[in-house]
Amino acid sequence: MAKNIVLIGFMGTGKSVVGQALAARLGRPFVDVDEAIEREQGRPIRKIFAEDGEAAFRRAEQAMIQRVTRRDGQVIAAGGGAVMEASNLAALTRAGWLVWLKAEPDIILQRVGETSRRPLLDAPDPKGRVEELLARRQATYAKADAVVDTTRRTVEQVVDEILRVTPQGAAPCG
Numbered sequence: 001m002a003k004n005i006v007l008i009g010f011m012g013t014g015k016s017v018v019g020q021a022l023a024a025r026l027g028r029p030f031v032d033v034d035e036a037i038e039r040e041q042g043r044p045i046r047k048i049f050a051e052d053g054e055a056a057f058r059r060a061e062q063a064m065i066q067r068v069t070r071r072d073g074q075v076i077a078a079g080g081g082a083v084m085e086a087s088n089l090a091a092l093t094r095a096g097w098l099v100w101l102k103a104e105p106d107i108i109l110q111r112v113g114e115t116s117r118r119p120l121l122d123a124p125d126p127k128g129r130v131e132e133l134l135a136r137r138q139a140t141y142a143k144a145d146a147v148v149d150t151t152r153r154t155v156e157q158v159v160d161e162i163l164r165v166t167p168q169g170a171a172p173c174g
């Protein structure tokens with residue numbers, strides 16, 4: 001069975017939309033970790049943050065990543081903060097080929113648009129918040145096996161680029 005392809009990177013870099021298109025192209029199942037958590041809990045991420053706090057969300061995220069990484073052959077989109085937890089990064093790295101999707105802060109803000117869907121950007125100065133979080137996360141995202149800039153590319157172009165930098169559609173290394 002082929003190794004998972006795991007998309008990591010900041011909010012608004014296209015992990016979900018690109019992941020879906022990539023999975024369709026490869027004929028693989030697509031798993032969006034955030035969506036799986038929402039489905040399991042029957043409420044949106046925004047509500048989980050508001051009602052139970054970020055720490056509770058992170059626990060749910062960690063449990064979901066452990067579960068999802070038991071299977072091979074998928075395209076997985078991890079939430080933007082997931083890899084900041086060392087055990088999540090380790091599980092994802094073990095289970096797949098990590099591709100970091102990046103974008104410039106202005107583009108991130110444009111794409112994220114209505115910030116209330118992303119509780120972490122629901123701040124008085126969303127741009128400052130993006131820059132601060134990016135600065136804190138950059139070195140961890142850079143641990144990915146490959147990086148693809150999505151700033152001036154269409155979804156299909158990003159998919160092409162991922163396939164170009166991913167060895168044989170992420171077949172197992174042996």
Ligand code: S3P
Nearest residue numbers: 010011012034079080081118119
């Ligand atoms: C988060 C990113 C979100 C979601 C949650 C926290 C983060 O996922 O997991 O709001 O810490 O960057 P996306 O990157 O899919 O928006």
